[in-house]
Amino acid sequence: MVFYNNRVSIADVNGKEIYLVRNIDNQLILNYYSYNGDIVEVILADNFLDEFDILIKDDDSIYLIYQDKQYNLNLMIVKGDNRTNHKLTAEKFPKIYELNLILHNDNLSMIFLYPVKNAHNIFQIEHNLLKDDKWHSYLVDQVRVSQVLNPIKLINKDENLFLAYYYENQICLKSFSENDGEWKESIVLTDNKEKLYLDMIYDNGYFHLVYSEAVDGNYIIKYKMFKYNTSLIEEHEADISRKSNSSNPTIIKNDDI
Numbered sequence: 001m002v003f004y005n006n007r008v009s010i011a012d013v014n015g016k017e018i019y020l021v022r023n024i025d026n027q028l029i030l031n032y033y034s035y036n037g038d039i040v041e042v043i044l045a046d047n048f049l050d051e052f053d054i055l056i057k058d059d060d061s062i063y064l065i066y067q068d069k070q071y072n073l074n075l076m077i078v079k080g081d082n083r084t085n086h087k088l089t090a091e092k093f094p095k096i097y098e099l100n101l102i103l104h105n106d107n108l109s110m111i112f113l114y115p116v117k118n119a120h121n122i123f124q125i126e127h128n129l130l131k132d133d134k135w136h137s138y139l140v141d142q143v144r145v146s147q148v149l150n151p152i153k154l155i156n157k158d159e160n161l162f163l164a165y166y167y168e169n170q171i172c173l174k175s176f177s178e179n180d181g182e183w184k185e186s187i188v189l190t191d192n193k194e195k196l197y198l199d200m201i202y203d204n205g206y207f208h209l210v211y212s213e214a215v216d217g218n219y220i221i222k223y224k225m226f227k228y229n230t231s232l233i234e235e236h237e238a239d240i241s242r243k244s245n246s247s248n249p250t251i252i253k254n255d256d257i
Contacts, residue, residue, distance in 0.1 A: 009054045011062050019062050019078065023048050028066060030078070044076060044083070051099040051112065058106065065110055067096055088135070097123070102154045104161045105178055107131045111140070111154060111163065121145040125152070125165065127176065127183070140174060140183050143167045146194070153200045155207075157228075164189075164200045164209070171198055171211060173232070187232055189224065201251045207232065210240070210249040218243040 011019040020031040021044070028048045032040040045066060052066035061079040065088070068074055073088040073096070094114040102109050108130040116122040125140035146168040155162040161176040163183075172186040194214035201208050207226040212219040221241035226232045 011054055011056050013060045021054055051096050053099050053101040055101045098152050100154050104156055155202050157202050169195045197248050199249055199251045208251055210251055212247050219245045221246045221249045
């Protein structure tokens with residue numbers, strides 16, 4: 001078994017090929033594994049900064065977006081042995097954080113955060129949508145960081161794209177309609193007690209949220225369930241761990257349950 005200390009993203013293509021992308025220092029490395037036993041390792045980039053993400057398109061191509069040491073955003077498309085590179089930024093760009101890619105209505109969406117210039121602990125959330133071979137940019141929200149910059153979570157649901165994120169210690173939810181081309185007002189899901197991390201899924205009419213919350217000097221994992229129709233209604237809340245500095249919870253849906 002192999003363990004990686006750096007970030008790792010894995011793409012499974014039709015159960016026949018696995019693409020594993022990881023960084024070692026300033027290199028982005030691709031490990032390829034096929035069902036017939038082929039194993040290949042190649043260096044995709046040697047000027048990687050800190051952030052990258054990947055996704056699989058319908059034609060089984062891998063889309064990789066990363067920021068390089070010159071702060072440019074780059075799109076690399078990998079399909080079999082072929083790789084094409086596209087520089088996405090035309091001018092100097094700030095250092096980004098929490099880069100996330102998702103396919104929504106067959107269009108590529110990219111969301112990330114960057115610090116607002118001359119503002120302490122204020123970050124801008126930006127959404128870029130690739131539609132009809134043209135990029136469209138949206139400013140989602142400005143957030144204030146309490147202690148650390150916490151992760152974000154993107155969720156597809158029918159015609160809407162949902163984003164869960166932190167404002168200070170409150171977890172909020174926003175939705176984007178591609179038809180309207182705008183992000184709706186945020187919905188606050190929690191109180192403002194000290195928190196870390198988050199994960200969220202949507203399943204069968206409900207949003208399920210988990211996060212770590214500080215209680216008596218330790219962290220516990222909290223769970224909330226919200227019924228969703230045209231609005232959100234909280235129906236259940238529970239502590240699902242002991243006071244033992246539990247952290248980084250992840251929700252996994254089991255189709256058999």
